[in-house]
Amino acid sequence: MTGTKPETNGPFRLGLLFRPSYLLPRLRSISSAGDAFSRAAGLARYCCSGLGSAAYGLRGYCLRAGRRLKPCADEARALSASARSAVLAPFRRLAGLRRERELGRAVPGFRASPERAPVPDPPPPSARGPRPDVTLSWNIHVACNYDCPYCWFHGRWGEFAGRAVSLPPEEWMAHWDRFNDRHGKAEIHIAGGEPFVYPRFPELLSRLSRRNTVYVITNLAWDPAAAGGLDPEKVGFSASYHCAAAGPAEAFAGKVCRLRSAGFSTAVSIVAYPPYLPGLPGMVDAFMSRGINPVVQPFRGEWRGGRYPEAYSPAEKRLVAWLSRGGYLSAYPESARRRASDEAAARGGGEDFGREYLLAPFRTRGLPCAAGRDYGRLQFNGDMIRCSQGGYVGNFLEPDFGMSPGARPCPFRTCECVNEVVYVKGGPYGPR
Numbered sequence: 001m002t003g004t005k006p007e008t009n010g011p012f013r014l015g016l017l018f019r020p021s022y023l024l025p026r027l028r029s030i031s032s033a034g035d036a037f038s039r040a041a042g043l044a045r046y047c048c049s050g051l052g053s054a055a056y057g058l059r060g061y062c063l064r065a066g067r068r069l070k071p072c073a074d075e076a077r078a079l080s081a082s083a084r085s086a087v088l089a090p091f092r093r094l095a096g097l098r099r100e101r102e103l104g105r106a107v108p109g110f111r112a113s114p115e116r117a118p119v120p121d122p123p124p125p126s127a128r129g130p131r132p133d134v135t136l137s138w139n140i141h142v143a144c145n146y147d148c149p150y151c152w153f154h155g156r157w158g159e160f161a162g163r164a165v166s167l168p169p170e171e172w173m174a175h176w177d178r179f180n181d182r183h184g185k186a187e188i189h190i191a192g193g194e195p196f197v198y199p200r201f202p203e204l205l206s207r208l209s210r211r212n213t214v215y216v217i218t219n220l221a222w223d224p225a226a227a228g229g230l231d232p233e234k235v236g237f238s239a240s241y242h243c244a245a246a247g248p249a250e251a252f253a254g255k256v257c258r259l260r261s262a263g264f265s266t267a268v269s270i271v272a273y274p275p276y277l278p279g280l281p282g283m284v285d286a287f288m289s290r291g292i293n294p295v296v297q298p299f300r301g302e303w304r305g306g307r308y309p310e311a312y313s314p315a316e317k318r319l320v321a322w323l324s325r326g327g328y329l330s331a332y333p334e335s336a337r338r339r340a341s342d343e344a345a346a347r348g349g350g351e352d353f354g355r356e357y358l359l360a361p362f363r364t365r366g367l368p369c370a371a372g373r374d375y376g377r378l379q380f381n382g383d384m385i386r387c388s389q390g391g392y393v394g395n396f397l398e399p400d401f402g403m404s405p406g407a408r409p410c411p412f413r414t415c416e417c418v419n420e421v422v423y424v425k426g427g428p429y430g431p432r
């Protein structure tokens with residue numbers, strides 16, 4: 001820089017620019033266009049840094065004010081929520097009464113549609129030979145192409161996905177062959193998530209069913225042609241109808257009929273999720289008209305702050321019990337009723353016991369239970385547990401893995417699963 005810079009006393013402030021005694025000597029000392037530009041740039045930098053400090057100051061002020069205001073804001077929010085709920089309460093009660101009336105009319109108003117080319121269920125693999133000594137539920141992985149609001153994994157998929165063991169069919173078969181050598185043939189119920197989303201699943205299913213009978217619990221989002229290479233004597237399906245994702249019940253029933261026509265036993269189940277209740281009788285009728293008697297399962301879980309099935313209203317309870325117990329069957333011809341009872345008998349007595357337990361649960365703690373010995377739950381991480389509530393049996397992938405040697409008392413207050421309570425003393429597969 002050329003020229004003499006005027007002396008300044010103290011740090012620069014913007015106000016100095018309005019003092020001729022400060023400004024004029026500095027303007028006179030400008031030696032070139034470059035010098036002028038560099039001084040203007042310095043001034044701009046000064047202003048920007050001042051603005052930045054002001055912004056930080058303002059932010060700090062806002063944060064401090066926000067902290068002081070938060071309790072008031074929380075209180076105001078709580079007040080507004082309770083005022084809102086007080087205003088809405090009569091409307092909710094009115095809507096509740098209307099829904100109760102509507103659900104109450106569902107049973108007397110139920111009309112059966114005429115049958116359209118019904119396809120009876122072929123005998124399930126379990127009815128085609130002696131019952132195996134061991135039954136396993138295998139949660140093969142934590143992934144699904146749906147995300148049902150009542151799914152156990154809803155909102156938690158990411159939490160579990162990283163812990164799943166993912167092996168190719170040949171590696172799984174090495175572990176299953178070792179299991180079969182030790183325990184003989186097993187009945188394996190594969191669930192997930194959705195098993196058909198597992199890589200190379202049809203191949204794994206085909207290999208697994210050479211020494212075992214296998215049932216796949218599926219949402220049937222796949223084309224039934226994918227079952228083409230499987231043996232209906234060894235493989236059966238339990239198709240869960242999830243109306244929000246799967247589309248109309250008629251289309252779903254059409255897929256079930258295709259599997260049945262190919263020789264595969266295929267049962268259908270529907271969860272009695274509270275928002276679906278008004279539409280449930282219509283769905284049941286759509287299945288019945290194709291010769292499919294669906295199993296309606298009472299919903300277990302939370303919805304709008306209520307714990308179900310306890311939180312069902314009286315009309316909901318009546319409707320769910322009527323649907324679960326097949327009360328609608330009396331509206332159908334004798335041939336449909338006989339078909340339904342033959343199919344239930346072919347699937348065994350466990351279904352009735354489990355359904356009645358769910359409608360009227362009893363305390364299971366302390367009762368001898370065969371879960372752990374005759375039944376186990378193979379988790380997606382390779383652990384075998386006694387039942388859905390826990391009870392470590394061992395790691396299925398370890399070379400010395402084996403089921404427990406005997407029945408043991410149930411350590412849980414109640415049983416959480418209709419398919420597992422059948423192993424408690426008094427159940428169809430419980431210790432004698």
Ligand code: SF4
Pocket residue numbers: 144145146147148150151152153192193194219240242
């Ligand atoms: S289809 Fe089954 S596994 Fe998939 S989200 Fe629905 S309930 Fe869960």
Ligand code: SF4
Pocket residue numbers: 364369370371386387388389409410411412414415416420421423424
């Ligand atoms: S009664 Fe149910 S909860 Fe208890 S151990 Fe048996 S399967 Fe598990």
